[in-house]
Amino acid sequence: MGGPVTPGRDAAREAAERELSKPIYHENDPGLLQRAADRFWEWVGDLFDRASGSTPGGALGLVAVAVLLALAAAALWWRLGTPRRAAAGAGELFADGPRSAADHRTAAEAHAAAGRWTEAVQERMRxxxxxxxxxxxxxxxxxxTADEAAAEAAVPLPAHAAELRAAARAFDDVTYGSRPGTPDTYAHLRTLDEALSRTKPAPTGPRP
Incomplete structure (x- = not known):
């Protein structure tokens, strides 16, 4: 009888790969999401190491730069406010269809009575x-837009040009600048509305 047959190197490797591919050897392997997360955090760690190596002060300097950037972003966010209604007609004054001035005044007074000063300011400007x-x-x-309306209305009503500009600015602040309306802002708008209703337009024809 011959001796035991010794498999070749390639055959032994293939046999080992088949054996190790059995599910029993992979029951405790991390899942796909876990492996992806591990790779991501490895990449972040490598990036941080490279950045800290090229930043004056090493890791501490990198942290200081990150804190300064975060503070700058927060200051910019506070100054500009949260973007609101950016797509709502690019700042148009009337976005809900035509209504009469009396309708807008009634809505404004209802909002003011309920303490909803932002909506009250918007409706009074409308x-x-x-x-x-x-x-x-x-x-x-x-x-x-409110700015366009103020500029155009200043032509026949030049005595109220400054108040019209301020009213348009207040409307933009509460509508697009995330600044809340206030009782004082609404009171100024109501006073302007009442004053304009009593004001006669300036003559536009040639003087004799």
Whole structure:
């Protein structure tokens, strides 16, 4: 009888690979998500090590730079406010369809009575502009912004140009700048609305 047959190197490797591929040897292996997370954190660690090696002060200097960047971002966020309604007509004044000045005034007073000063400011500014349109001091135009309305209304009402600009700025602040409306802001807008309703437009024709 011959001696035991010794498998070749390739055959032995293939046999070992088949044996190690059996599920019993992989029951405790980390899952796909765990392996991906491990690779991600390894990449972050390598990135941090490389960055700290090239930053004055090493890891401590890198942390200081990161803190300064975070503070700068927070300051910018606070200064500019949370972006709101960026896609709502690119700042247009009337986004909910046409309503009369009386309707906007009624809505504004209801919001003010409930302490919703931001909405009250918005509706009172809309009442101001709609009233000017109803009096034909402004041409009705879809998509008009508060700033545009103030600039256009200042032509027939030059005595109130500064108040109109301030009203438009207040509308933009509460609508797009994340600044809350206040009772004082609303009171100024209501006073302006009432004053404009009593003001006659400046003559636009040639002087004799």
């Amino acid at each position: 009442a101001v502009v709609r009233s000017l349109e109803e009096r034909t001091l402004l041409d009705p135009r879809p998509g008009r």
